Amino acid sequence: MSISVRCSSCGKSMRVPDEAAGRSIRCRFCHQPFTARADGSAGGSRVSLPIIVAGAVFVIGLIAVILRLVGVW
């Protein structure tokens, strides 16, 4: 996965690996270091989606265990 970031020095957009988010990277155009921040305002969704999926898997597993204990399955 990669994210789109914008250089704070020259303003150009580029794609960097997901792992670079929040870290200081060097612009490939002007070679100035800047902190990689994802373009746009949806910065939180990238983090919360796996948590929602993990929560859903946990709840489904919990329901399956309960149903098994009750004897429905």
Ligand SMILES: [Zn+2]
């Ligand atoms: Zn730049």
